[in-house]
Amino acid sequence: SQKIEQNSEALNIQEGKTATLTCNYTNYSPAYLQWYRQDPGRGPVFLLLIRENEKEKRKERLKVTFDTTLKQSLFHITASQPADSATYLCAQRPGTASKLTFGTGTRLQVTL
Amino acid sequence: DGGITQSPKYLFRKEGQNVTLSCEQNLNHDAMYWYRQDPGQGLRLIYYSQIVNDFQKGDIAEGYSVSREKKESFPLTVTSAQKNPTAFYLCASSITSYKDTQYFGPGTRLTVL
Numbered sequence: 001s002q003k004i005e006q007n008s009e010a011l012n013i014q015e016g017k018t019a020t021l022t023c024n025y026t027n028y029s030p031a032y033l034q035w036y037r038q039d040p041g042r043g044p045v046f047l048l049l050i051r052e053n054e055k056e057k058r059k060e061r062l063k064v065t066f067d068t069t070l071k072q073s074l075f076h077i078t079a080s081q082p083a084d085s086a087t088y089l090c091a092q093r094p095g096t097a098s099k100l101t102f103g104t105g106t107r108l109q110v111t112l
Numbered sequence: 113d114g115g116i117t118q119s120p121k122y123l124f125r126k127e128g129q130n131v132t133l134s135c136e137q138n139l140n141h142d143a144m145y146w147y148r149q150d151p152g153q154g155l156r157l158i159y160y161s162q163i164v165n166d167f168q169k170g171d172i173a174e175g176y177s178v179s180r181e182k183k184e185s186f187p188l189t190v191t192s193a194q195k196n197p198t199a200f201y202l203c204a205s206s207i208t209s210y211k212d213t214q215y216f217g218p219g220t221r222l223t224v225l
Contacts, residue, residue, distance in 0.1 A: 008152065034213060043202050043216030044155075089154070093212065099145075099170065100212050104154035 003027075004092055006103035013080055013110055021075040021106045023090035029068045030092035035075050038087045038105065047088075048075075080110045115139065118203050118217035125190070125197070125224050133188045133220045135203035143209040144186035148172060149200045149219075158201075161186055162209040190222065198224045 005024045013019050023033065032051045036044035050057045050066045050073065057064045063076040077084050087105040094101060116137040125131045137144065143162050147155040157170030161180040175194025180186055186205075190197045200221050204214040 036214075041200075041219070041221075043204070043219050044214075046213050046215070049213060091214075099157055099160060099209075100214065102147075102155040104152060 004090060004101055004103040006088075006090060006106045008104055008106070010107040010109055013108070015081060015110055015112050017080055019077040019080045019084065019108055019110070021088050021108065023073040023075065023103055025071050025092060028094070029071065030094060032093070033064070033066060033073045034091040034100070035062075035064055035073075036089040036091065036102075038089060040087075044089055077108070080108075082110045082112060084108060085110050116203060116205055116215055116217040118201075118220050120220060121218065123220055123222045125222065127224055128192045130189055130191050131222065133190065133201055133203075133222070135186045135188065135217060137184055137186075137205045137215075137217075139205055139215060140183070141205035141207055141215070142183070143206045143212065144180065145204045145206075145214065146170075146176070146178065146186070146188045147202045147204065149202060155202065158188065160209070197222055 003026045029052050034049045035047045038044040048064045050064045061078045065074045087107045089102050089105040091100050091102045119134045145160045146158040149155050156172050158176050159178040161167040164183050167178050167180050177189045200219050202219045203217040206212045206214050
């Protein structure tokens with residue numbers, strides 16, 4: 001069955017650096033991938049969606065890439081700030097008959 | 113304000129009791145979802161509804177029940193049959209089941225005493 005995998009270890013980076021988070025999937029490529037941000041004790045918030053025919057998508061300091069050969073999406077936050085500290089979830093829909101499936105998320109900690 | 117609300121934020125239940133979690137949206141979305149989140153396990157789909165008066169089981173529906181009598185409301189009942197109900201419960205909605213970018217509520221933390 002299709003699986004979506006994110007690094008469960010927290011990512012610690014210094015303010016101002018670029019944070020890069022990884023989302024890998026098995027088997028077949030989804031039509032699109034979504035990225036969400038979740039703060040502790042709160043519901044996730046949608047950030048970006050990238051389709052399989054798009055190599056890259058940007059929104060302000062955020063950039064998402066989608067590599068169907070590597071079966072991977074990368075999520076970048078440039079010029080990171082402590083306020084970017086949160087858990088970031090990727091989500092995909094394995095097939096048209098399926099529902100959106102979420103990864104376990106990667107916690108990002110940006111320090112001064 | 114458009115959005116999705118859940119109540120209560122914290123809920124305590126004694127073993128053997130049923131409890132109902134509220135979820136309301138005023139986004140005019142057709143689809144609504146219930147997820148359970150446990151530490152290290154991500155979001156797991158309990159039930160979803162694509163349209164009023166219709167709902168389907170998700171991956172972990174056992175011990176839960178839902179109803180969708182109104183477009184804006186999708187309450188979740190955690191029954192006494194749910195073996196390990198202590199968790200963080202999230203409700204979400206999307207425009208349709210195919211335009212499935214999801215808008216989440218603030219969540220309800222259920223603790224069984």
